[in-house]
Amino acid sequence: MSRIDALPPLREVIARHDLGARKALGQNFLLDLNLTRRIARAAGDLSGVTVVEVGPGPGGLTRALLDTGAARVVAVERDLRFIAALDDLVEAAEGRLELVRADALEVDAVALAPEPRAVVANLPYNVATPLLIGWLKRIEAFRSLTLMFQKEVADRLAAAPGGKDYGRLSVIAQWAAEVQPMFNLPAQAFTPPPKVMSTVVQLLPRREREPAEWSAMEAVTAAAFGQRRKMLRQSLKSLGDAEALAAAAGLDPTARAEVVPVAGYAALARAWRAGSREDPGEHATQRGTKRR
Structure with a gap:
């Protein structure tokens, strides 16, 4: 058993540190480690890759990313309550996990991680779209973006012309990247459950895209x-x-x-x-x- 596997269950971590989810920060925790491992595996082979994670919360996805072989994880968390809660995970990661105390909207993900780099995150719903737009502007700097959105946002990202979901976000995302919806997660998978289903989407930089500024x-x-x-x-x-x-x-x-x-x-x-x-x-x- 690895040091990470020996850590207390996430619900115990939440109870010990009194970590209730904050609606104002768009927090919904994914505590099922089977599901977090599925997300980490969806990101592909992460060996040699530095992963930027936004909003690690109690660390479920963070654990999975470390377990599935990411060379290093840089986790950006603005809620200071989770810093102490993640101390044990930082120690168990033996130098492979760095916590950045910051608002993800105000940090440069490219500057945080050397190449090759990827972003894997269960994004806070209230900042998911502006974060994505910022990363898409520099998509060539990332190997991939593997992100969880509200299903309605994921549907817009992947929508084809002529459909009701096709709009500005569809055009910008598909122009910059190949958009691949991976799988859905029901509301009941989260604590507290959101009112909507969620979808994991992977975005890969387009090797050749239509020229435009x-x-x-x-x-x-x-x-x-x-x-x-x-x-x-x-x-x-x-x-x-x-x-x-x-x-x-x-x-x-x-x-x-x-x-x-x-x-x-x-x-x-x-x-x-x-x-x-x-x-x-x-x-x-x-x-x-x-x-x-």
Whole structure:
């Protein structure tokens, strides 16, 4: 038996340190070690990889990541109550676990871990999407992202054009990464149980993706999906001459946002960026679009 296997059960750790989940921090603890090991295995071979984990809580997934062979785990926790509770795990890990006391929204995951690096986390629901966007902006720096979301967010990430779940998040995520939903976890698997089912999703950097600038992709998707029921010739007006822009991207100006594929948005981003470079006045439009 390893030193990690010899640690007290997670429920005992929670009781000893009086670690009730805080709703304001989006905390729902996954205490079944069989499930945490399943998540760790879903991340693939972690030998030689430094894993960044966000919100370790009492350490269930942290234990699994160490057990399944991660070279090192850097766990980012903003709730100081868990630091003392994780001391025994830090000792049992024998130098393979580092705790970072910080808000994950304010730390640079790339700076925390050397290459090769990956992120594996049961994300707090209230910050899951902004964390993901931040990592997607630098997706090439990660070997993979294996993350747990509310199922409705996972459905949006993987949605195909034409479906009700297809939107800005679908386009941005699929443009930057290959999105692979892995498996669902029922609410009853968590303490306390959330009101929704959860889904583990893996995102792998695209080796080749449609050329476009991130800021331009943000601008065109914000405009298009800001009025998703309207045709592109109407929804893109905030970016300039909507019909000319759609034509330059090879898109039907009478199409609606939810039917345009990822490649279409990349073409739209390139066309808009080319036009804004020709007309400096468009930069003001871009800034206004981002605030929408």
